[in-house]
Amino acid sequence: MLVMGFMSGTSLDGVDAALLDTDGSRINGFGLTLFEGYSAQERAALEQATQDALHWNGYGEVPPSIASAAAVIESIHCRAARKLMEISGERPDLLGFHGQTLLHRPERKLSLQIGDPQVLADALGVAVVADMRQADLAGGGQGAPLVPAYHSALVEYLDLPRPVAFLNVGGVANLTFIGMGGELVAFDTGPGNGLIDQLVQARGAGNYDDDGRFAGAGKVQPDILEKLLQHEHFSGHGPKSLDRYDFPLDWAVPLSLEDAAATLTAFTADAVAMAVSSLPQAPEIWIICGGGSHNSTLMRALGDRLGDCRAADSLGLRGDFIEAEAMGFLAARSVKGLPLTFPGTTGIGEALTGGRLWRPNSPLSENMC
Numbered sequence: 082m083l084v085m086g087f088m089s090g091t092s093l094d095g096v097d098a099a100l101l102d103t104d105g106s107r108i109n110g111f112g113l114t115l116f117e118g119y120s121a122q123e124r125a126a127l128e129q130a131t132q133d134a135l136h137w138n139g140y141g142e143v144p145p146s147i148a149s150a151a152a153v154i155e156s157i158h159c160r161a162a163r164k165l166m167e168i169s170g171e172r173p174d175l176l177g178f179h180g181q182t183l184l185h186r187p188e189r190k191l192s193l194q195i196g197d198p199q200v201l202a203d204a205l206g207v208a209v210v211a212d213m214r215q216a217d218l219a220g221g222g223q224g225a226p227l228v229p230a231y232h233s234a235l236v237e238y239l240d241l242p243r244p245v246a247f248l249n250v251g252g253v254a255n256l257t258f259i260g261m262g263g264e265l266v267a268f269d270t271g272p273g274n275g276l277i278d279q280l281v282q283a284r285g286a287g288n289y290d291d292d293g294r295f296a297g298a299g300k301v302q303p304d305i306l307e308k309l310l311q312h313e314h315f316s317g318h319g320p321k322s323l324d325r326y327d328f329p330l331d332w333a334v335p336l337s338l339e340d341a342a343a344t345l346t347a348f349t350a351d352a353v354a355m356a357v358s359s360l361p362q363a364p365e366i367w368i369i370c371g372g373g374s375h376n377s378t379l380m381r382a383l384g385d386r387l388g389d390c391r392a393a394d395s396l397g398l399r400g401d402f403i404e405a406e407a408m409g410f411l412a413a414r415s416v417k418g419l420p421l422t423f424p425g426t427t428g429i430g431e432a433l434t435g436g437r438l439w440r441p442n443s444p445l446s447e448n449m450c
Contacts (some may be wrong), residue, residue, distance in 0.1 A: 084114065084205075085165065086177040086409025088402075091252030091275055092372065093118050093127050093186065094288070095364050097405035098161040100169060105413035108238045111190050114170045114402045117161035123153045130195070134183035136324055139191050147183065147195060154181045156195035157388055176201060177412030178211040179227075179331025187223045194445030198439040206441050210412035213436040217422040222429035225255075229267040229426045230414065231407035232257040239396060246364035248383070248390075249404065250274060254349055257361045257426075266360055269428040271314065272328055274372045277345045280330060293378025296346040299339030305332055312428045314356060350375070350382035357387070368393050370400040412436065 082104060088097045096119075119127065130150030136143050158178065166172055178201055180194035198211040214224035224296025232247040236259050247257045252275030257267040277296070278289045290296055312328065333341040357363055370393035373379050384390045393400030411421050415436030423432045 082413055083171060083173045084174060084177060084409035084413050085162060086405045086407060086412065087161065087162065088404040088406070088408055089154060089181045090158075090181055091182060092278055093119065093124055093131070093210070096161045097350055097402050098158075098164065098165045099128065099203060099399065099402040099405040099409065100171060101406050101409045103234075103410050103413050105410065105417045105419050106234070108234050108410075111399070111406070112171065112398045113165060114135055115161055115165040115168070116397055117157055117164065117173050119153075119157065126150050126153050131183055134193065135421055139186060139189065150181070150183075151197065154297050156225070158196065158201055159179070161202070162205050162207075172388060173207055173409075175412050175416065176205070176207050176209045177213075177410070178209050178268075178407035179213070179408050180211060181240065185225065185370045187218060187225070190218045192218055192224045192333040194236075197436075199442070202439045202441045208441065209439045210415045211439065213408075213411055213415065213421055216435035217427050217429050217433055217436075219314045220429050220433055222306040222422055222427035222433070223268075224422075224427060226257070226267050226269065226426060227411060227421060228255075228404055228407040229257040229265050230421060231403070231410045231425070231433065232267075233259055233263065233265060234410065235398065237401075239398075241368075241396075242365055244360075244364045245366045245367045245368065246360070246395075247370060247403075248353060248375075249371040250369060250379065251371040251404070252278075253375070254353060256356060264361070265423050265425045268356070268359070269314075270356040271312075272345070272349050274349075274376070276328055276330060276348075280333055280338070280341055280345060283330070284324070286338055290342050290346075290376065293346060293376040294341075295342040296376075297343075297378040299337065299341070299343030301347045302336065302340055303335075304346045306344055306351065307345055308332075308356070309344075310351060312394075315352065322432060324382070341377075346376075346382060349379060350386055354386040363388075365389065366372050366391060368396065369397075370398070370403045372401070376401050396427075 102110040129348035133144035198209040218224040254273035420432035
């Protein structure tokens, strides 16, 4: 089955799209990938909706900016899909659509991803699987992370030694541990790039810390770092999920950009190192993917704390597109009724399938999104 998966992360830079040949159990081959960036206007609409959603927090009347942002998400996913189909010359059998997360409140069984799958199905003429978190949340799970099943398939595809861990450093950092017998443990370790991006943007110094240059020129503030590591997320064990906005940045105001970036980079790395105590055993290899794998300052910090850390790209993977590939993989699993989440990944009582299927129900229309 040829699937196309999408990921629009909390960094709000654009949409990743990837083609994958899979039966939902194993990977048969990799297709082309594409990144479609947001325009300044689209990004502004998403940023406004994100801030409005945080203030709304699921109570009362829904802010109108959320509907506007949903239209942006639908439009850019249609653009990305059409471009990828054009350059690849291939039409997928199924789309895996995650949408854009605006709120994640698992304690209230709430996770809001915007974007209407039916719009994509009708505009592209391809069935869409979406709403992959909701069944897990309804069953008492955290609804995140979703990618571990795909990480496990990648380990099989690459025939990697176990135990091994994937560390995705996006807006939030999350790990997947795959044990000797294939057992899965996964959770959010703490902040990823999101806080660093937020800091750099607030100082008018760009959209992110390119290659960790600001952090590399700064000094870690140990007293502040110690307080950050006392956040309630780091107490207790078991599957945990985060929102990138769970950590305020008010402490950074009096610091230089460089010192604040250095402290946040150390925070990300220390949080991962602390998470090792929650694993059955220490991984032999750490595979780093997501935007953090391109940050040499962060990669050095992770290597100092964890040992053998390898960027996913060095193993022949498309590290920036693993989450997009995973959405396609999970879509294939969903239509076959295979589990998407597991007790060791989200805290659900037993392995559980999820997702809903939207089929095209109107003629193709270029104007629908």
